[in-house]
Amino acid sequence: MKRLIGNQNALECIKRNGKYWTFKVNENSEVEVNLDNQTKRIKPEEVSAQILIKLKQSAENVVRKQIKNIVLTVPAYFDENQKKATTKAAELAGLNVLEMISEPSAAAYAYGFDQQKFPDTNLLVFDLGGGTLDVVIVKIKDVKNNNIDMVRLLLENGENPNAIDTNDQIALHLAASDRSDKTEFVELLLKHQADIELKDKYGRTSLMIAASSQNINIVLYLLGQGADPNRKDKIDKTALHYAASNLYDNTLFAELLLKHGADIEIQDKDGWTSLMEAVLYKRISIVRYLLEQGSDPNRKDNRDKTALHHAALNLKDNKLIVELLLKHGADINIQDKDGWTSLMRAVSINNINIVRYLLEQDADPDKINANGNTALHIVRSTYNYPNKEIIDLLSKYVKK
Numbered sequence: 001m002k003r004l005i006g007n008q009n010a011l012e013c014i015k016r017n018g019k020y021w022t023f024k025v026n027e028n029s030e031v032e033v034n035l036d037n038q039t040k041r042i043k044p045e046e047v048s049a050q051i052l053i054k055l056k057q058s059a060e061n062v063v064r065k066q067i068k069n070i071v072l073t074v075p076a077y078f079d080e081n082q083k084k085a086t087t088k089a090a091e092l093a094g095l096n097v098l099e100m101i102s103e104p105s106a107a108a109y110a111y112g113f114d115q116q117k118f119p120d121t122n123l124l125v126f127d128l129g130g131g132t133l134d135v136v137i138v139k140i141k142d143v144k145n146n147n148i149d150m151v152r153l154l155l156e157n158g159e160n161p162n163a164i165d166t167n168d169q170i171a172l173h174l175a176a177s178d179r180s181d182k183t184e185f186v187e188l189l190l191k192h193q194a195d196i197e198l199k200d201k202y203g204r205t206s207l208m209i210a211a212s213s214q215n216i217n218i219v220l221y222l223l224g225q226g227a228d229p230n231r232k233d234k235i236d237k238t239a240l241h242y243a244a245s246n247l248y249d250n251t252l253f254a255e256l257l258l259k260h261g262a263d264i265e266i267q268d269k270d271g272w273t274s275l276m277e278a279v280l281y282k283r284i285s286i287v288r289y290l291l292e293q294g295s296d297p298n299r300k301d302n303r304d305k306t307a308l309h310h311a312a313l314n315l316k317d318n319k320l321i322v323e324l325l326l327k328h329g330a331d332i333n334i335q336d337k338d339g340w341t342s343l344m345r346a347v348s349i350n351n352i353n354i355v356r357y358l359l360e361q362d363a364d365p366d367k368i369n370a371n372g373n374t375a376l377h378i379v380r381s382t383y384n385y386p387n388k389e390i391i392d393l394l395s396k397y398v399k400k
Contacts, residue, residue: 006085271301339369
């Protein structure tokens, strides 16, 4: 039908090729078929419409949603009449044509979008099908630049910005997760009604993802657009929890979140605060900043552990963090649900530097846990491979 649709020279094509066709085409380019002893004449546009309807149904079965807007490809030699007739066929099929591009151009685009590692590439595409030779030259720029144009085109023509993938993520989540700056994408998506608070299958909002990905510009923009810094994921962590474990120990994320109303004492399902997260990951600058902003060092998690317990349990030398916690009022002898103090926790992992520092700061070595053991009992147990240096150190501080 491509040779007939909208072709003002179709009669010549019919005379030359009609003898090879298994159906009859009259001089008006209409296909003649016999149904119930009646001759039915079908225009090329109507035949093409039926093909498009079938393709539409097949595509909808795959994507599981209704398709209305399409991009049509046509042979490079099509003139305006042929393009208009093809557009009419799409309308008969109940489709809206957003864009019409040549078939070799479509092939070039498909190749280019898959070649992210080859920016600024010139492609020469040959189309040898259909008895004609068509050539197109396409320059592929950086994929980011191409993508924003494609995103804009899709959104302006009705694409749903809140469509989800298998991880329940929308385009906004994906833009926020990219470590490169995709603020322009975020602006465009929000302009077209992307849901700023929509959560993925882990309960994370785009703000949480941006904080986790350490994308400061997107965090700033999302907060400026009203993103809720206290929204919780499936384990009740907020954006501040994600910011507290920042890989580069950057306080700017926490500063922005607190400035926009983040609750510094929010606890997750395990009772962990953002301060505990920062202590766990040994983010010294963030620990210092959170304490300066009033984070409570004596807040307890679900096991009654405080930030000091978590600092003492870290196998790395956390002396500076322990110093910061004590300086800001951490209770050195507070006990968790098992009756363990931070000193006992440090002893249990043979952290000699923390043990020494805690004792120098008046940690009580005679405290008894729920099993009736002191720090000295714990270090002497064979389970913990007795450390003679710690035993000697504790022996100097225990009451005689």
